Amino acid sequence: MSPVYINSASCISAQDTLNENILQNLKPENSSRMLKAIDPNYKEFIPPAMIRRMSKTVKMSAVASHYALQEAGISKPDAIIVGTGMGCSQDSEKFLKNVIDNEEEFLTPTFFIQSTHNTVAGQIALGLQCHAYNFTYVNTSSSLEFSFLDAQLQINDGEAENVLAGSTDEQTARTMELYCLNNTIKKETDLPVDYLTSTTDGVIWGEGASFFVLGKDKTAGSYAKLKNIQISNRVDINEVIIFIQDYLTKNDLSAQDIDAVILGFSGDAKSDVYYTKAMEIFPDSAALYYKHLSGEFNTASGFSTFMACHILKEQQIPEVMMINDVKKEEIKTVLLYNHLAGSDHSLVLLEKA
Structure with a gap:
C-alpha cells in the first residue's frame, strides 16, 4: 500500500x-x-x-x-x-x-x-x-x-x-x-x-x-507519513527479533535506519521482556517509552502515536521518555512497537512528513 x-x-x-x-x-x-x-x-x-x-x-x-x-x-x-x-x-x-x-x-x-x-x-x-x-x-x-x-x-x-x-x-x-x-x-x-x-x-x-x-496528500501542517503497519496476535519471545527484522526488510530498512523506537514498557515484568528483547536490535537508535505518562490500556498506542507525531514534527525528544542516551541530529524515521500482556503485537512505521 x-x-x-x-x-x-x-x-x-x-x-x-x-x-x-x-x-x-x-x-x-x-x-x-x-x-x-x-x-x-x-x-x-x-x-x-x-x-x-x-x-x-x-x-x-x-x-x-x-x-x-x-x-x-x-x-x-x-x-x-x-x-x-x-x-x-x-x-x-x-x-x-x-x-x-x-x-x-x-x-x-x-x-x-x-x-x-x-x-x-x-x-x-x-x-x-x-x-x-x-x-x-x-x-x-x-x-x-x-x-x-x-x-x-x-x-x-x-x-x-x-x-x-x-x-x-x-x-x-x-x-x-x-x-x-x-x-x-x-x-x-x-x-x-x-x-x-x-x-x-x-x-x-x-x-x-x-x-x-x-x-492522501501532504499539507503544510502534516505531522508524519504513515508508511506501514504489521500486526500479529501471537509472537513467541524467541521470535521477536525475527518478527521485527522481517518487518524492516519488507520496508527496505535496516535497524540503523530507525532514528527512534518507541516501546510500550508497562511495568509488567512478565510481558515487558518482549520490549527488552526488541531493544537488542536497536543499539544505535533512540529508545523511548511512554506508559509511565499514559498508563496501560487497550488503545494506549494512540498516545504513543500522538507523541511520535509531535517528535517528528518538532524534531525533539522529551528527556522523560528516553531509555538510553542516543540522540540524533535529525529524526526521520520512528518505529512503534506495542502489545498488551504479550498478545496482539503491532509495529507501526512513521516517517518525517
Whole structure:
C-alpha cells in the first residue's frame, strides 16, 4: 500500500495533551494504580443536556475528534473509523446493573443502546451530520492499528481523501475492581513502580482518546507519513527479533535506519521482556517509552502515536521518555512497537512528513 499522511493529531490523556508545549510539560506517574484522563471543559463542545447522557469515552472522543478535524481544516471527513478495546463500558455496566436490580424486568433500553462499541463513531457522525463510511474496530491493543490499516485502504482505493481515525477507552468502577482482583492492575504494595526494571506483575491502568486525520496528500501542517503497519496476535519471545527484522526488510530498512523506537514498557515484568528483547536490535537508535505518562490500556498506542507525531514534527525528544542516551541530529524515521500482556503485537512505521 502507498503511504498516507497524518495531517492532524489530537489526544486526551492523563497528560495535558490538549494544550501547547506538550513535549515540555510531560509528568510521569508511578505511584497510582490508575491514571485518569484530564477532562477538558466539555460544555464548550457538547450541549449540557447531551453531556448527561454521554459516557466518558464518547465525550473524550467528541472533543478529540473536534480538535483533529479543526486542525486539519476539514468540516466533514470522507470516513470515520474508530478503534476501541472496551467500548462504552460505563453504559454496559449500568445496563447489567439494571438487569440485576430489576430482576430482568421493566428494563429501559437506553443504556443498552449506548453500550455498543460503535456508539463512539456513531455519535461523532451524528454531531457532524456525516453520512460517510463509518466503522469500528474492536481488536484489543491493536484496535487503532486496524483503524489505520482501514483508513490507508480507503485512501489507496480512492474511496476517501481524508479519513478521521482514532482510538478511545475509558475506566469504569466495576471493571477496575475486577482488574485489581485478577492482578491485571498492580497491588498497592508493588508501588511505586520502575517501568523499565520492574520485577512484579501487573500494570498501572490508564484511559484516553486519540484522533488523527489521515490524508492522501501532504499539507503544510502534516505531522508524519504513515508508511506501514504489521500486526500479529501471537509472537513467541524467541521470535521477536525475527518478527521485527522481517518487518524492516519488507520496508527496505535496516535497524540503523530507525532514528527512534518507541516501546510500550508497562511495568509488567512478565510481558515487558518482549520490549527488552526488541531493544537488542536497536543499539544505535533512540529508545523511548511512554506508559509511565499514559498508563496501560487497550488503545494506549494512540498516545504513543500522538507523541511520535509531535517528535517528528518538532524534531525533539522529551528527556522523560528516553531509555538510553542516543540522540540524533535529525529524526526521520520512528518505529512503534506495542502489545498488551504479550498478545496482539503491532509495529507501526512513521516517517518525517
